Amino acid sequence: MSSSTVAQFSPFSTSVSPSFWSTLAAIKIDKLQLSDENVPVRGHYEVGKVIYDRKTDEDVPLPAAVSFDGQGLIEGGYALPPNTFPAWGTLKNFNTIEEFKTADKQKVFNDVAQEILDGILTAQDPTPFLTRFLVLSFADLKKYKFVHWFGFPALVAKPGWELAGADAQQRGWKAADGVVGRDQMPAIGAALAQRRALQGSDSASAAFFLARRTAGEEWQLSDVTSYEPFFANVSEDERIVGFVDPSPLSDSPGWPLRNLLALLSVRYGVRKIRVVAWKDPLGSQISSTATYRSRVAALMQPEVGSDASNQVVAKGRTVLLAYEAGQPARPNAVGWERNSQGKLAPKMADLSPLMDPKRLADQAVDLNLKLMRWRIMPDINLEKIHNTKCLLLGAGTLGCYVARTLMGWGVRHITLLDSSRVSFSNPVRQPLFDFEDCLDGGKPKAECAAAKLSKIYPGVEAKGIQMSIPMPGHPVPASSLEQTRADVRHLEQLIDEHDVVYLLMDSRESRWLPTLLGAAKNKLLLNAALGFDSYLVMRHGASPDVQPTTTPARGQEIPLTRRRLGCYYCNDIVAPADSLTDRTLDQMCTVTRPGLAAIAGASAVELMVSVLQHKDGILAPASTAARKDASTRDEDSSDPSKSGSVLGLIPHQIRGFLAQFSNLLIVGQAYERCTACSPAIVEAYRKDGFDMLLKAFNDEVYLEKITGLDKLKAETEALDADLDWSGSEAEEGDGELL
Template sequence: MLLTFADLKKYIYYYWFAFPCLCPSQEITIVTGPVQLNQKFTSSQVTQLQTEYDKFQQKNGQYVGYFIIQETKDGLTMEHINKTNSCLQNGSKVVFGFCDPCSVDAYPGWTLRNYLALISYHWGKSLSEVDIVCFRDRSKDGIRDISCSLVLTVKVPSFTDVPKCVGWEKNERSKLGPRMVNLSASMDPTRLAESAVDLNLKLMRWRLLPELSLDKISQTKCLLLGAGTLGCNVARCLMGWGVRHLTLVDNGRVSYSNPVRQSLFVFEDCMNGGRLKAEAAAESLKKIFPGVNATGLNISLPMPGHPVSDGALEMVKSDVQKLDDLVQSHDAIFLLLDTRESRWLPTLMAAAKQKIVICSALGFDTFLVMRHGIKTENSEIPSGASLSSHMIIPGDQLGCYFCNDVVAPGNSTKDRTLDQQCTVSRPGMSYLASALAAELLISVLQHQDGAKAPADTSAKDEHLTQELSCSLGLVPHQIRCFLSRFHQVLPASRMFDKCTACSKTVVDSYKKEGFEFLLKAFNDPGYLENLTGLTQMHMDTLDAEVWDFSDDEECSSMEMS
């Protein structure tokens, strides 16, 4: 018997062996032996005994350690110990045998004590002396040999009371208690960390969510566009969920105001003009957990409304190609950028390549977290955009960040003072939004339909009673929080057939024309609106009310215009 306990956090292992031994009140004495098997049996009997042993084990189908050897006029036969009574009634001579694990020449194994107690209890009245074969099946010089087996004769008493039992091993202090092995000092710290960081996830699956697929999470490659307040916190949360491949993209440097709000930076990162944010964030992730595959890239994202000069053409073309390669090689894209127009190009690329997109944007006391729908060839997208808080929208019909906008993204920093260009948020907003962005991705990955999961909403609190389609709970389209009222809603909106980022017209133009199409969008403020039909829609609805986005709230709050 073995009792074990593993302290998995400290890699300390406790174990306590017991070799149970029955101790009859009357003494069992050895009459003769033990002697070698070939001193008691002839060579032909030894060969026959080996053959009978093989037949016996094959006949039982599973290993049997105790048996009897019956001597008949035809030779030796081997039977199960439960045949002892019938053999004795036939007058046959019975020799008790057992598989002896001991290798000491003149001493039988420990298990013989319990075997003799069994024999004494059942047949002590009819048998005063019994012969015992300690069967040892060994290999000597590559040749099987059972001649090292022992034979002895013992005098057995008869008893009916249950004997006492001993056998618990004493520890190194000669006390009855477990022994301990501490393996932490002998193990690679990196390997220790790899095992320890996933312990919470394994306990989560073991105790609460047996259907949780940790492999699906760990194999997901995440691209984080933006390594600022949102990017740092999203990366930390994804690591906690077991994501091991993270690529961060940013073209900024760490400033003195960053470390108190952006969790992957310290004061030293601000020195000498500041380190590149993406590289510093990736290095910080590796310091937190060396097992993460984190990469930081300094790339500028071209944007509509920001014309490209001839001198910068090659650099912009190179950045576009790098971003295209990154979107292609990753499974999930996080849009964690400061401005609306900076989200346009990755939104378009992800739509063209059918990638999961999680977008997060902050206002002063409001934030938006949303996932983009993945449109397929069979997706049926109705004309016009619709916003609803009570309908179930299929995952391949969900809108993107730009689908509720009826104007093309432009230069949102133009004609703004420096303080107006900065995103001003309550300090807790980024932590809340980042956590929800990471959790939304995990819920999407765990849903049976993946990125095509339909949108759950919070209409009339139906989510409190409805049956959940994902083991982790709801999988909404959008999460909009109003922190001043500590209120949160889960609206859902369909794709807009005139969307400037994910509509079929725009995606097909990008696939067909490539960089030339992007240059038109960068340099011509009205190009996307003309291409998608928004210009004509504006003309048709000049005297009607239309929904537009306010530049006052980066998190896409909507107002009437």
């Protein structure tokens, strides 16, 4: 028989939506990480299409494509588009481009071919195996490029299927023949549509069918698995098998027919069959005079030659097996997709030009953070950090470094508050400002810093507010009363709206009001302060009504790390007062070693992140640098693995000394007479609100009266006055009192 009568099949190509690759990137980062396990994938195809070209007055065939989008990678989230048919496969993503290049791709391909053969031989419903595919890929998530290779394994038949009888002589597929007439196409289309409606659009069997004509000239359709009973009383010449054909070509049926013929041969011993390649819309009412594209041909497989030992031993013997020395037989299959140059080689999808640069920035920021979870710390809760809203009081040197570090951790919501403007001395020490920001009197610091954050990373929600914070020891004149009231109300609102508050101001008394508000509202407060070559970073304790300030009873020892942690003012025995008046130039400016602010700012953010990773949050016990005393029952607070945070220790205070390049971890409990966080102060604020605050601003001793520090001071002075500083030794002249 002439070789020109051998049936030719139109291979599948792919149409891959950018959403497919973006979803793969998300799965790689969040789920797969370093795993190279197979990922289930779904795609879909439809009836082959042609489009009319008005310029050439010709029909142009579109590729027989399987389409993929992001939903196909989401388990349980795939909705098959209307008038399409499903395809199932697996994706294997490699961790490096070298692994992708050196992988035994043919072995992976052959494994899928073996699954297809096993399914054809044994599965109750083998139709899902007829359009199986695989995807090999490497995802370069930094450049958003995806190297990939799709394969649609089709079992090789030997001898191959050929056109039979008159079809062979005409060397082609016909619009109709003696068994399937042209006028019968509308009835077949209607039966196909009805069958698919009954089976559901997600059924693979809807794309493959058996057909026969009844005595009443009606068409009956059935599943291919019913071959033997369905055709029990039907002559071989009138047996019809059909499939929804993705090929637009009239003389080349689509790729799924190859595996369908293999199924018929090895499972049912079919060696001759009439095939309908359905290329028209399902259910379309085609008249007997209408043009329709579906094609019919009779196919047959010649007798098996002398190499029958290389065939699958079943009712038919059509699937060629490949043998290798020392290896079991495997099915021979073809079906790798060719690239744009027509070569059997991978393709590359470059999504970076198609994507919004802001989206690319989001992906890149998330990638750097999520890489931490892959091997180093899989238990870290990045989402909690991401969703934390931070309020930075102070947009100077510390504020700039804290803001930059927060962005590095993926914090998306940052609000800065400051009352000053950018000066010429700022840009070299404060990394969010440059020379132009100093001109014309300088831009407001908070607003300028927020704008620079958005410029660095558009995904951050940054806001700058120019405002002064009222301070104790700074009386409020009558003319400023309403403005002060508005400022206090605004600050209260800001602290309510944020989860963490950073105290980064350059004066001691400016930290008092936010410290009180944080204690009253149980917010996590982080404090950073700089000396010349030393710094302090600390976290304030919880609200006194959440974790009461307790004094151990006599004979009872409460571990230090379990007591309520103190605030910035808990070591003071006087109320904060005006420290800004009559300052010399060196006192007006923060005179500090240039590298200190970066260290302190970064330490403050890292302390926040460690607290967020602890199950108790703001109530997390303080870690220390010293080993526990064997006589106590406290946990080993110096052991990072036992701190309760995946990031290690969670100190209360970090006191750093750059001269010695050393840090001390200090724990200080809350002071019951503290002028900022004690129960008496918090209760007074909750009771009287702004009136209480106004008294604190105007009266230097008001806070001492509320806490009882005035009485303690009076008692101390009285005790000092009662002491007799003269001694017998001095009276005898044996020494000088120093």
